[in-house]
Amino acid sequence: MAASRPAVPLPRWAETVRRKYIGGEASMFILHHNVFDEILHGGEFYSLVDFLAEVLLKDNKDTILVYDPSAGVRYAKRTSALGTEPVRPNKPPEEALADIEHEILLRHSAALIISYAGSIAPPGEENFLSQADRMAAIRLHRWSMSPELESKDNVVFLLSESLAELNAKIVANPRVAAVEIPLPDLDERAAVIRKVDTGMHEDNVERLAEHSAGLRAVQIAQVLTPRSADNALGDKDRLELIRSLLGSSADAEQRAAKLAGITRGMDTEEIRHLINPDLPLPETDAGDPYAEVIELVHRRKREIIEKECAGLIEFVDARHGLEAVGGAEGIKAELMQIAAAIKSGDKHRVPMGLLFVGPMGTGKTFIAKAFVKASGLSAVTLKNFRSKWVGSTEANLEKVLGMVKALGPIILIIDEGDRSFGGQSEDTDGGTSSRVIARLKEFMSDPDNRGQVLFILMTNRPDKLDIDIKRAGRIDRKIPFFYPDTAEDVEAVLKAIFARYKLGEAIDWAAARPSTSAKLVGYSNADLEAVCLLALNMAGEGSSIDQACFEAAIADYVPARDAGMLEYMEMLAVFEASRRSMLPARYRDMSQEDFNLRLRELKRELRL
Structure with missing residues (x-):
């Protein structure tokens, strides 16, 4: 690629390729991510292959070959003075690559563009790859190390949507430069x-x-x-x-x-x-x-986007704002401060990520969605991106992270984070979990994402999360959730539920406190909602819920409780909390010695 700059500025990724090539850093490039888009350059749309052949390489390469495994070899440009037979188009990959080698290693000023490179040199354990796949990967690896390729001013481009779709032997080679083609800015x-x-x-x-x-x-x-x-x-x-x-x-x-x-x-x-x-x-x-x-x-x-990332992400439809959340005033104020900082562009006041931690049924998911509605920000939830196929899990994660980054500012909600990023060992998944967690940690700590991508990670078992994910710089604030601690706290939740479901205003909560909300202290938010809906069924169609009906529902409802495990989850939330002021009174003044003692007792009782 010539040193003179073209009249029309190149895209940033193309300038990166040009700089690395001229500087002698690499003569083989992997172009990944947005490789199937059209590129607007000089007032014309080009496919990536055509852009490389007709813009980036046209004036400084005598021979340009394009190899598509499904369509064979074609010449985008060929100098007639080469004195060799052209590569025949319809040949199997192993034969086509052998013929192509004569053009790009024995001739000067040649370029090769390989589409769908992952289908030629796929990932996987070498013992499980076919002979053709192994030989193709070895051949490409050998090209990248070849002094002839560089000395004769030749270059190779491998196109792949994800680095995870390519053989690790090629991706990890320091003589191969991976350049991401991002979505349009x-x-x-x-x-x-x-x-x-x-x-x-x-x-x-x-x-x-x-x-x-x-x-x-x-x-x-x-x-x-x-x-x-x-x-x-x-x-x-x-x-x-x-x-x-x-x-x-x-x-x-x-x-x-x-x-x-x-x-x-x-x-x-x-x-x-x-x-x-x-x-x-x-x-x-x-x-x-x-x-x-x-x-x-x-x-x-x-x-x-949902079609392109089918089954990987889902946009959040939030019907209720934070006004529909009963109680949790400290949590709501904290979240709205964060939303205001994102909207104002004050990135220094925006955390990289939030950890919502506490027992099940405390409203973590509901408040996360209410925050989305109240903040006016877009949000997606991370679905199950794991796959049984080699390399697919990593490729899925790359697709999700690339899309999320392009959509920013955005909130990425990961529910049950301990299941998404834990629970599998190197022995059971071939190291996939460790690679996924490493990539996630890298993305979460990228300073360019501050104010653009806000992670909300939710779990009731933070002890199962990789400890490095929870450090400052990835998860800056850890917000604890607890069951209502007083009758007044219970009433705040009940009033919000009654308003949300339009259950009427027949109950004077303060007067009815001894026989209603006082009996529900220690119930989860989910249990309180279940009691209200049970009372609605008891009241009959078209009837509002009165005090007698609600008391009958309280007496009839049996919450599913595992007291030891719930207390353990609460203690974990206390342990993870970033701010003492967000803890209930019963934990706020608890000494560290008493806390550690009780936590050890619970672990023994639960055999954890």
């Missing part, structure tokens, strides 16, 4: 939007660029100008359908015209799904016709 998304919709006002370009975070360039283009389909509606029919869906809403005509533009190419069902009368779009001012467009982009973005 704000400026790149804005450039794509300007290219797709040349008439869009700059203010709306900036708004859409901000709200399309997490989408690839090709997906942004598809959302704004959907590809036509055989059963797509014509312009007139589409406009009439959207008018009927908007009904008599404010500025319906102007809004329908704008929505018709971005639904071009969709059929009736797709349009009905997006512009759903049961999920009405926000009413807007006449001067803000793009509010619906942004709302539709949000919906399409969510569908696209």
